[in-house]
Amino acid sequence: MDGGQPSGSFSSSCPPFHTGYFSGCKRSYMQSSCWHQEDKHYQLGSSNTISQSISAPTPTLERNSNGKLEKSIKFVTELGKRSRPFRWQRERKRRLLDPGNSCNLIPCTSICSGKNTLHGKSPSQLSAQSCHSHKCIGSLLLQPRKNIAEEVYINRKSMFYNLDCSPSILRRGNVLRSLKPNHAGSESLARHIFGSYDAIGNTPSALFFCNSGTCPFGLNCLYHSLIKLLKVLIRRSRNCQYVRLMDKHCGVASLDQIPVGNSSSMFECHGSELDIEVGEDACGFDIKQIKNSLEPIDPQFAAKFYCPKSQVVSFIWAVCRSIVPADLLGTCSNWRILRRNISKFIKLRRFENFSLKQAMHKLKTSRFPFLSNKLSLCCQNDEVSNSMGTKVMHEGYSMQKEAVCIMKHNLMERWIYWFFSHLVVPLIQAHFYVTETEFGKQDVYFFRKSIWEKFTKSTITNNFNDKGYRNLNDSAVRNILASRSFGFSKLRLCPKENGVRILANLKAYSRMPTEEFYCKDGQSRGVRVRKKLHKFDYYKPVNYVLRDTHAVLKGIKLKESELLGSSVFDYGDVYRKLRTFLLGLKKAKASMPDLFLVVSDVSNAFDSVDQDKLLDVMKNVIVKDEYHLKQSYQMLCTTKTSWVHENVMLTDPNISPRCASPQFHSLHCVNVNQELSRSVQKKKLFSTLYEHVKRNVMQFDKKFYLQGSGIPQGSVLSSLLCSLYFGDLERKVIFPFLGRVIESRTNDLSVRQDCLDISVSRSSNEGKIISNPGYMLLRFIDDFLFISTSKQLATHFLSRLQRGFREYNCYMNERKFGLNFDVGNTSGLVSKRVYVCKDGISFLRWSGLLINCHSLEIRADYTKFLNKHLNSSLTVCWQGKPGHHLKAKLCDFLRPKCHPIFFDLNINTPAVVRLNIFQSFLLCAMKFHCYICHLSYMCKLRGDFLLNIILRSLRYMDVLIKNRMSSIQLESLPRPRLHLENGEVEWLGLNAYIQVLTRKQARHSRLLSLLKSKLFAHRLVGRVSSDLIYAVDSSHSSLLWQIKY
Structure with missing residues (x-):
């Protein structure tokens, strides 16, 4: 052999090539070639294996391999078999030889080295031969790897708020559910895992598939070993007993022991198994039996029945060990690391991301048997011929080893990415309802689907039917939506410590099917398949359509703040009013007088608003026939993203532009000076408001409801409407009541002194009270704070709140009263919202503040x-x-x-x-x-x-x-x-x-x-x-x- 021959040539023991293929190439040397007939006498353990690429001159190749070719031809003749390949083999060969088909399965027995050139050939000469060469795993997975692992994330969004309950392991679109445990299914799964993720590779990957009929390495090559392992994975995924594993690792109280209705007893929820009979379907249970056995759960107990994260991790790992072959999970040390990474994924908080780098943390390719050196990668030369002892040969060999390491790492990246994205996440989707809770802040909670379904039934019974939510059919919904431009909101449930909160998403677009029709989808064995299709009407988000009404109400809030009564919206409003009150007290008296505080909270404030009363209140708020609006834009750019923010403001000479315009305290904000002016009629504002309040359509669990009372939570108008509603209550009921209390006790010297000669004056129409600093009332949406220098006045205010306000359907939550004084038989209320520090100072908690009961000094509430x-x-x-x-x-x-x-x-x-x-x-x-x-x-x-x-x-x-x-x-x-x-x-x-x-x-x-x-x-x-x-x-x-x- 010529000493100048590089490491990419065939050795003397190279397995024979198919003669037809060799002649068809016209003796051109290909960068990647594996078309050969398998020699049964060829041994995988031989030190002379397939080299990286063909680069020797033709005479040398013929001289060194002539005898071998004769032996191969003789062997075929003795078998008496047809020498022409079968049709499916010829079709595969034709597809693989098609240069335009770069995403097909590519045969591979050679791997590209760091320099993709053959000895003695220039790149231009190689390009002339590219019509016969294809990218293999070497050219796709051995590309210079970018630092992209840190940028690839496992998608967690699909885990949350998924109500689908399927009798199968995975959702309908999952690849494992659609494949069969045969060779074709295994190939499809291999392509799905290793060849379809642009997020991992630079290009859509062709795969490293061999011509399975002629692979020199037999069942020990990477292709065959993966096909075998993936076939086992598909078969096990169809036969795994998921419910039994769930009962074992995430056991809860039996379904008949969970509190239902208005039960007041509490049950333990650890250790017992779910009382469900196992069916005969592929997954080990009958979903109908579960659905039929469900009874509603009392909402106050539902939050107690979530599965601890350790149990969820245990279940996921048990399923993975049950269905994934051990060679794909790695050695025992890899098991511990992989389980720990799964645990990290499960324990993430609501808005945290999980990168591929975290999923692969401390995993090693050497601990995955399917990537170990025991298996051939269809590309390695374990030993180089002694005749290739040049410096070029050694450099090429070292680059080949580096390339193989890169390929192994890329294969592991793809496998781990698929493992988390298409196995772990779908398992969670199929078996758990994942949500955050009000008491858990950013923590994520996992509820078994069967438990959550009972919880949902109870919510519909207790909150929907009992609170005036009315079922709507599709035709009624279409009639409502036909007369307006915005659609409906979608609801979800958020557990609380003692119940549930219904949250509405009014920011998203909505759609409604308009008609159904059938079309031909093809014929299969003489049976005509007809597919039902839908056409949809799409509707704008509710909050988007409400932006004009919101701008008008914000302008009115700034211009006519007295309409909102004692409302405050942030710390700034509290600071201004409290500072003025304290300065008045200190100015009137040399020392701080005794102060009496009352704190209370409206029960179900948003849900209890009387809709007709609210619309009557709004008639006294929106009084002009026409309002002028100004629309502008702000461009906000950060290192991660950029977006355009639309501002709509009410134009009024009495409103300061600085107060009306939203302020973005950011150096990344640019104001676009392209303002548009338009006007909106009072009639249109009321029409939009009426549709939003009186005809609020909501969708929950694929069913539609009409809200009969209250206002929707999640709307941009909710806080303003609630503040105007209770502001009207204060102006017409509370302030006149306080004025009458003070006037009726003008002969009482103590009251007169405590109130600091409060002067009361009524406006002719609105019952507005103007007072000096004898008392102060603040309200943050529905949370009241009353401060007075008179105990009697505070006591009367408390008694009035306890009676409620029937005309406004407004009643206080008895459990959320807070006082700093005793009032006869109501002294038990004192401890509700009072906090006493170790230094003996007592505070009242109100809207994130700790208010000193004696000096009104302010601390933050932690x-x-x-x-x-x-x-x-x-x-x-x-x-x-x-x-x-x-x-x-x-x-x-x-x-x-x-x-x-x-x-x-x-x-x-x-x-x-x-x-x-x-x-x-x-x-x-x-x-x-x-x-x-x-x-x-x-x-x-x-x-x-x-x-x-x-x-x-x-x-x-x-x-x-x-x-x-x-x-x-x-x-x-x-x-x-x-x-x-x-x-x-x-x-x-x-x-x-x-x-x-x-x-x-x-x-x-x-x-x-x-x-x-x-x-x-x-x-x-x-x-x-x-x-x-x-x-x-x-x-x-x-x-x-x-x-x-």
């Missing part, structure tokens, strides 16, 4: 974090650059509680101002610890890097406080007051992190030493004020130290 671990409030990002994500998260953690209401000295003392800053840092430090714990299994961040991002967040908080205090807009003096020395915010932040991380010092020893060094070198060391000492005293933050982190 009690919502007490019942759950702090992990449930996080959304962790492992992708991209986790350290940079953490840097942004620390700022996000600080921003919500950074408002002038916590820092203004007109409301709080200097010590409480610093305490509020310190508590914000405490919570941020706790979240920081939880975030680091979640990141630790994927990456480790250095202590100096963590110190830098902590110090950056402390500086951010310092600047943000000052900016927020200076940007607040007030109509009256004095201005907000803030007195913080330079370095105080940083000192408070360092102390907060040290106190939090000291309790977890085993994990943060290096970071703690850096933080302490920074604190000891701080400028305030040696001159710490008493206010700072008060702030860092743990007794004043006892609430936060009860949080689990």
